[in-house]
Amino acid sequence: MSQPAWYVDPELSDPEVESGQHAPALVTLHYLSSAVRRRWSVCAASALLGALLGAAFSVLVPAASSGTVTLMLTHEPGTDPTVGMATDVSLLRTRAVAAATVEELGLDVSPEDFHRAVEVVPSTPTVLVLTVSGRDDADAVRRAEVLAQNYLAFRRRQLMSQAQAMADGYQEQVDGLQRQVDDLTARYDVLAARGPAAGAEAAAVLTERSQRASEVVRLQQMIEDTTLRASAVVAASHVLDPASVAPRSDTARTVLTTASGMVGGGALGLAGVLFLAVTTGRLRRREEIGLALGVPVRASVTRLQPPRPWSRGPGAAPALGMQVLLHVLEEITEADDPPVRRMGLVATDRTPDAEALLAGLAARLAQRGQAVFVADLSTRGALAARIQQELRSAA
Numbered sequence: 012m013s014q015p016a017w018y019v020d021p022e023l024s025d026p027e028v029e030s031g032q033h034a035p036a037l038v039t040l041h042y043l044s045s046a047v048r049r050r051w052s053v054c055a056a057s058a059l060l061g062a063l064l065g066a067a068f069s070v071l072v073p074a075a076s077s078g079t080v081t082l083m084l085t086h087e088p089g090t091d092p093t094v095g096m097a098t099d100v101s102l103l104r105t106r107a108v109a110a111a112t113v114e115e116l117g118l119d120v121s122p123e124d125f126h127r128a129v130e131v132v133p134s135t136p137t138v139l140v141l142t143v144s145g146r147d148d149a150d151a152v153r154r155a156e157v158l159a160q161n162y163l164a165f166r167r168r169q170l171m172s173q174a175q176a177m178a179d180g181y182q183e184q185v186d187g188l189q190r191q192v193d194d195l196t197a198r199y200d201v202l203a204a205r206g207p208a209a210g211a212e213a214a215a216v217l218t219e220r221s222q223r224a225s226e227v228v229r230l231q232q233m234i235e236d237t238t239l240r241a242s243a244v245v246a247a248s249h250v251l252d253p254a255s256v257a258p259r260s261d262t263a264r265t266v267l268t269t270a271s272g273m274v275g276g277g278a279l280g281l282a283g284v285l286f287l288a289v290t291t292g293r294l295r296r297r298e299e300i301g302l303a304l305g306v307p308v309r310a311s312v313t314r315l316q317p318p319r320p321w322s323r324g325p326g327a328a329p330a331l332g333m334q335v336l337l338h339v340l341e342e343i344t345e346a347d348d349p350p351v352r353r354m355g356l357v358a359t360d361r362t363p364d365a366e367a368l369l370a371g372l373a374a375r376l377a378q379r380g381q382a383v384f385v386a387d388l389s390t391r392g393a394l395a396a397r398i399q400q401e402l403r404s405a406a
Contacts, residue, residue, distance in 0.1 A: 046288035047281065054280040061276015065268040074264055076148045078155035081252035082139045082163070085244050092136030099139060100131055102169060103162050111161045116154060129158065138251065148256045156254035167245045174241030178234045185234075188227045195220035333364075337371050344376070362389055366397050374401035 047054065086095035102108070109122035118125065130142040143158055145151030195216055202213035297308040344354070358365030366389070373383045387394035 043285055043288060047284055050284040050287075053284055054277055057280025057283070058273045058277035061279070062269050062273035064276070065270070065272020066265060068272070069265040069268040074259055076145050076151040077142050077257035077259070078145060078148075078151035078153070078254050079140060079142045079252075079257040080155040080159045080250060080254040081134075082141065082159060083247070083249055083251040084137055084139055084166075085247040086137075087240050087244055096133050096136050096139070099166065100133065102166055103131060103139075103141075105165070108158070108162050108165050111165070112154070112158045115157050115161065128154075142257055152254045152256060159250055159254065163248060163250070166248065170241050170245055174237050177237045181230045181234045181237070185227050185230045188223050188230070192220055192223045192227065195223065333367060333371065336368055337375065340368075340372050341375060358389070362391060366391070366394050370394060370397035370401045373398050374404075377402065 084096070084099050086092065104126065106122045109125045113120060113122055113125050128144040132140045132142070134140050141155060141158060141162075143151055143154040145154050199213055199216045199220065202209040202216060301308040340354075356365055356369050369385065373385050376383050385394060385398060
């Protein structure tokens with residue numbers, strides 16, 4: 012048998028409640044936890060409903076299709092790989108790449124919206140993974156493939172344009188030096204025609220011309236190297252892994268959505284319980300009832316359980332809750348000094364329970380040899396018969 016939940020205070024610990032003064036009602040953690048314990052079934056039902064909705068969502072709403080493609084991107088020798096990859100990602104995020112891809116695919120979206128559907132993950136300083144969302148698997152793979160092609164073409168144009176700009180700069184220097192070489196050649200011819208008298212000056216001019224010619228050769232070699240390096244970088248950058256459907260786990264998605272729904276539903280249920288606990292005017296705890304009535308609450312019991320169907324009838328023992336309440340009232344009448352002479356029992360809801368309680372108490376007091384006078388002020392008028400029944404059952 013479980014221990015009955017009841018408690019009797021010989022005296023109230025709060026002198027304000029004892030004197031009938033109202034103390035401020037505060038929402039404490041104990042009050043909220045008690046409300047949650049009373050309504051735990053609401054939280055559990057909300058969590059279960061949320062889990063069912065999450066599972067239904069994972070089944071009815073298919074997962075978004077994604078296509079993935081892996082690119083190998085090389086850089087010029089001497090370039091910091093981290094800086095080079097950051098530059099490559101910046102080139103991928105340009106509006107020009109997105110606009111070219113959207114136009115080729117014939118999509119009715121803006122380049123900005125297309126960028127939001129693209130996930131860029133640099134796996135290493137030279138490997139870049141692109142993941143693109145689509146309407147279905149085929150559309151997602153197509154988008155990833157077209158994006159990779161347009162990006163590599165755009166990157167190639169940028170690298171070659173940069174190399175061409177450097178080559179043009181070198182060529183300007185070559186042209187200037189070549190003009191100097193031509194001028195020095197003409198001057199040398201003039202000095203050589205003068206004969207041995209201008210030999211020293213002619214030798215100096217010849218030396219200077221040789222230096223300018225060597226610089227021209229060096230710059231021409233740099234032009235060739237710049238073009239070759241850019242071409243090598245472009246040729247070495249390619250699609251490492253062709254576009255394919257990104258792998259996904261339907262089981263993991265179902266578990267995740269179910270767990271998310273359970274957490275969300277439980278949180279909503281808990282929030283509802285706490286909101287009602289804070290805003291309700293219903294009295295539940297003994298302290299609240301004492302503050303409302305302005306009198307001490309000497310005892311409290313749990314909800315009375317109705318008698319079982321097989322235990323009903325004359326002479327049947329009262330339910331456990333009723334037994335506990337009768338025992339509590341007996342303790343109160345014996346604990347007071349002087350003993351209680353008058354007691355009023357008011358039924359605010361369930362009059363038959365109040366009749367059974369008062370009849371049982373009167374019968375027990377009569378068995379102890381006390382004279383008992385009972386006045387029935389209810390409209391039912393069934394208390395006298397109930398007391399006679401209790402006395403016959405006890406005899």
